Structure formats: C-alpha cells, structure tokens
Amino acid sequence: MSALVLDGKALAAKTEQELSARVDALKAGSSGQTPILATILVGDDPASATYVKMKGNACARIGMESVKVEMPSATTTEQLLAKIDELNNNPNVHGILLQHPVPEQIDERACFDAIALEKDVDGVTCLGFGRMSMGEDAYGCATPKGIMRLLEAYEIEMAGKHAVVVGRSPILGKPMAMMLLGANATVTICHSRTKDLAAHIQQADIVVGAVGRPEFIKAEWIKDGAVVVDAGYHPGGVGDIELAPLVDRVAAYTPVPGGVGPMTINTLIYQTVDSGEKAIAGH
Numbered sequence: 104m105s106a107l108v109l110d111g112k113a114l115a116a117k118t119e120q121e122l123s124a125r126v127d128a129l130k131a132g133s134s135g136q137t138p139i140l141a142t143i144l145v146g147d148d149p150a151s152a153t154y155v156k157m158k159g160n161a162c163a164r165i166g167m168e169s170v171k172v173e174m175p176s177a178t179t180t181e182q183l184l185a186k187i188d189e190l191n192n193n194p195n196v197h198g199i200l201l202q203h204p205v206p207e208q209i210d211e212r213a214c215f216d217a218i219a220l221e222k223d224v225d226g227v228t229c230l231g232f233g234r235m236s237m238g239e240d241a242y243g244c245a246t247p248k249g250i251m252r253l254l255e256a257y258e259i260e261m262a263g264k265h266a267v268v269v270g271r272s273p274i275l276g277k278p279m280a281m282m283l284l285g286a287n288a289t290v291t292i293c294h295s296r297t298k299d300l301a302a303h304i305q306q307a308d309i310v311v312g313a314v315g316r317p318e319f320i321k322a323e324w325i326k327d328g329a330v331v332v333d334a335g336y337h338p339g340g341v342g343d344i345e346l347a348p349l350v351d352r353v354a355a356y357t358p359v360p361g362g363v364g365p366m367t368i369n370t371l372i373y374q375t376v377d378s379g380e381k382a383i384a385g386h
C-alpha cells in the first residue's frame with residue numbers, strides 16, 4: 104500500500120494564489136489599502152530570524168505588506184509590551200506575530216496576551232485559545248490550524264477517530280488537541296510524564312508528533328493504516344516521528360520538510376488577509 108502524501112507545500116502554494124487575488128481586490132477597493140502583518144523578533148537566534156524572514160517572504164509573494172520589528176536580546180517585558188501596544192493602536196497593522204521563543208527574562212505569556220484579539224492572527228492569546236476551544240469565532244494557532252486545514256483539504260475523516268497528540272505546548276499540542284476535539288475526534292494528549300507512551304500511540308487512528316525531539320516517536324508504535332502528522336523539524340530534515348519505515352504501511356502522512364511547516368506560514372498569512380478584509384472592507 105502506498106500512502107497518501109499530505110503535501111503542505113503544494114496546498115500552501117495553491118492557497119497563495121487565492122490569497123493573492125483577495126489582496127488585489129482590497130488594493131483595488133476604495134481605500135487602496137493592503138493588509139499588513141507586523142512581525143516581532145526579539146534577540147538574535149538565527150533559526151528564529153530565518154522563520155521570521157520566511158513569513159515576510161510569504162507576505163510579499165501574495166502582494167501583502169509586512170513590517171519587521173527587531174528588538175535586542177536584552178529587551179524587557181515592559182519594552183516589548185509597549186511595542187505591542189503601539190502595534191495594537193496602529194490602524195494600518197492587521198496582524199501581529201511575536202516569534203517564539205523570546206529571551207528568558209521576558210514574560211512571554213504576558214506579551215502574547217497583550218496582542219489585541221482581532222490582530223492575533225497567529226492564535227497565541229489565552230482569549231483566542233479559549234474562544235477556539237469553546238467553538239467561538241477566533242483565529243486558530245498557526246501550526247495546529249495549518250494541520251487542520253491540511254487534513255480537511257485531503258478529506259481525512261476525524262469524527263469518531265482516535266487522535267493521539269504527543270506534546271502539550273501552548274502553541275502546538277494543547278490547541279491541536281482542542282481543534283481535533285472540535286472536529287469530533289476522540290483525543291488523547293500524551294506528554295513527557297505519560298506512562299507507556301507506546302501503548303497509547305498503538306491505539307491511534309491519527310498521530311500528531313508535537314514534542315520537539317528528533318524521531319522520538321518510533322515507527323513500530325504506529326498501527327497500519329494510521330494518519331501520521333509530524334509537526335517536528337530538526338537538523339538533517341527529520342521530524343518528531345521515525346517516518347521512513349511508515350511510508351508504505353500508513354494511510355497518509357505529512358512529509359518533513361514540505362508538510363506542516365509551509366501550512367504554518369500559510370495559515371498566518373491566510374488569517375492576516377482575513378483580518379485585513381474585516382478592517383479595510385468591513386467584511
């Protein structure tokens with residue numbers, strides 16, 4: 104059996120064409136305005152700088168603007184809060200991305216939560232998480248929402264399926280579990296204190312690797328015919344799941360790279376276009 108490849112790169116590219124048309128329509132409207140994403144990078148971590156750059160590039164590809172805010176590694180919580188406040192109050196900014204992680208002296212949660220709900224296009228606020236969890240309108244957290252969009256595009260059945268999410272981080276595992284629950288899956292959340300992880304994963308119809316450790320989840324734990332989603336990305340192009348032995352015995356899988364990563368960025372710009380439409384055209 105040859106598995107279905109959940110091609111995030113292709114879906115992101117296809118969606119960019121639609122987003123590009125929506126941005127053009129806004130530009131052609133009476134205000135002539137374009138949606139603008141503000142990205143905030145604190146410190147000089149090279150990987151974070153690369154990701155933020157990729158986000159800016161994605162904005163440019165669809166004709167949308169981005170403003171890049173860079174702050175030094177010694178930035179305080181107060182300074183970052185002041186910057187977020189300024190962006191919240193800038194009517195030309197429609198979305199705010201605060202790149203995680205921030206340097207350790209900063210209260211990251213307080214800074215995430217300072218982002219205005221309507222500009223939280225990366226879905227990192229407690230308010231947005233709570234609303235999403237309750238089935239109310241809110242932008243979803245970019246990586247798990249990108250995964251949901253990918254599963255939906257490939258018509259992967261979630262209702263009644265047993266989904267096992269490995270990881271419980273605030274911007275990945277925890278919102279992922281709530282989104283799968285919202286799609287009527289039966290959800291198990293596993294984490295570093297879980298006893299007999301293998302036994303849980305063996306039950307899974309859908310497995311989501313969101314632990315951030317290279318090939319931590321072993322192929323032999325995953326049952327034949329499962330749907331495998333790998334949100335990890337580590338040097339050498341490996342994910343959180345040992346993928347190679349699975350490709351001919353699972354139903355579907357996300358490749359690494361080219362699976363979840365491009366959908367994360369795509370969801371960020373997708374939600375920024377939506378926010379821009381609401382602010383500019385009053386949609």
Ligand SMILES: Nc1nc(=O)c2c([nH]1)NC[C@@H]1CN(c3ccc(C(=O)N[C@@H](CCC(=O)O)C(=O)O)cc3)C=[N+]21
Binds near residue numbers: 157200203245365367
């Ligand atoms: N507030 C916040 N929101 C985030 O969404 C967020 C964050 N902080 N901090 C870091 C993680 C990581 N992340 C990635 C985005 C795209 C790829 C991606 O596109 N990867 C490509 C490969 C990239 C390459 O060529 O190196 C792929 O998987 O195909 C990966 C990782 C977003 N994150």
